[in-house]
Amino acid sequence: xxxxxFIYKGESSSDLDRAKAAQLSExxxxxxxxxxxxxxxxxxxxxxxxxxxxxxxxxxxxxxDLAFDxxxxxxxxxxxxxxxxxxxxxxxxxxxxxxxxxxxxATAGMGRDSLIMAALGCNVIMNERNFAIYQLLxxxxxxxxxxKDYRALPGSLDLNEADSIKAVLENESFEVIYLDPMFxxxxxxxxxxxxxxxxxxxxxEDNDADRLFNWAMSQPVKRVVVKRPKGAPILGSxxxxxxxxxxxxxxxxxxxx
Numbered sequence: 001x002x003x004x005x006f007i008y009k010g011e012s013s014s015d016l017d018r019a020k021a022a023q024l025s026e027x028x029x030x031x032x033x034x035x036x037x038x039x040x041x042x043x044x045x046x047x048x049x050x051x052x053x054x055x056x057x058x059x060x061x062x063x064x065d066l067a068f069d070x071x072x073x074x075x076x077x078x079x080x081x082x083x084x085x086x087x088x089x090x091x092x093x094x095x096x097x098x099x100x101x102x103x104x105x106a107t108a109g110m111g112r113d114s115l116i117m118a119a120l121g122c123n124v125i126m127n128e129r130n131f132a133i134y135q136l137l138x139x140x141x142x143x144x145x146x147x148k149d150y151r152a153l154p155g156s157l158d159l160n161e162a163d164s165i166k167a168v169l170e171n172e173s174f175e176v177i178y179l180d181p182m183f184x185x186x187x188x189x190x191x192x193x194x195x196x197x198x199x200x201x202x203x204x205e206d207n208d209a210d211r212l213f214n215w216a217m218s219q220p221v222k223r224v225v226v227k228r229p230k231g232a233p234i235l236g237s238x239x240x241x242x243x244x245x246x247x248x249x250x251x252x253x254x255x256x257x
Contacts, residue, residue: 002043005043006031006043007032010034013049024053053140055135079118082116093223094222101175102123102176103117104125107178111141118156119153123156125174128159129162134159141159175221179212180227181213223256228251234252241255
């Protein structure tokens with residue numbers, strides 16, 4: 001687990017990237033460093049590259065980096081071609097021909113599921129409690145909101161730095177709570193996707209997933225949707241109203257309102 005953060009302002013950065021790093025260092029009250037080799041396995045450093053935020057950290061004794069990008073890879077491709085018929089999450093959250101629910105993604109993470117729901121036409125409120133993940137997601141969302149892809153979305157994306165259980169979301173109402181808690185990986189770590197391993201370096205396991213689920217079930221919403229790996233146990237003690245299966249995971253759907 002990462003216990004300490006810095007801001008990297010190395011000479012290899014552009015003047016603009018160094019200026020943005022200095023601004024972030026001041027706003028977050030985090031010390032700056034100019035040598036990444038000084039980092040330990042329990043430390044990480046934010047940096048800017050081409051004006052986009054990334055995080056340098058160690059994985060398997062090698063220094064690597066993590067960044068989020070809503071345009072990148074499979075999720076950008078899916079969002080551009082999304083439809084109610086080709087995304088099983090649409091059925092899970094209750095999309096209908098003339099209805100799209102307002103969704104609280106209480107475990108935003110990398111924001112990918114939220115993006116797909118917004119592409120389906122939902123207004124999505126994202127909560128992320130982990131400091132580093134929130135900073136990366138905030139930067140990625142800021143860049144995405146300046147693009148024509150965001151302007152073309154039928155839905156919307158808004159982000160809070162918040163622990164959903166403790167947060168008081170003023171003037172925000174939602175009909176569906178969406179949960180995707182971290183699940184202990186059963187395969188050997190070398191086989192797990194690098195990005196997810198880096199993510200777990202920052203966030204760890206969701207040891208309070210049951211408590212989060214119980215909180216969600218107590219809220220005045222129409223449904224709670226929990227994304228689970230294939231074969232994983234349900235959260236809490238309540239059986240789902242129904243489940244929707246995909247190739248590698250399933251959605252446990254709880255109709256509560």
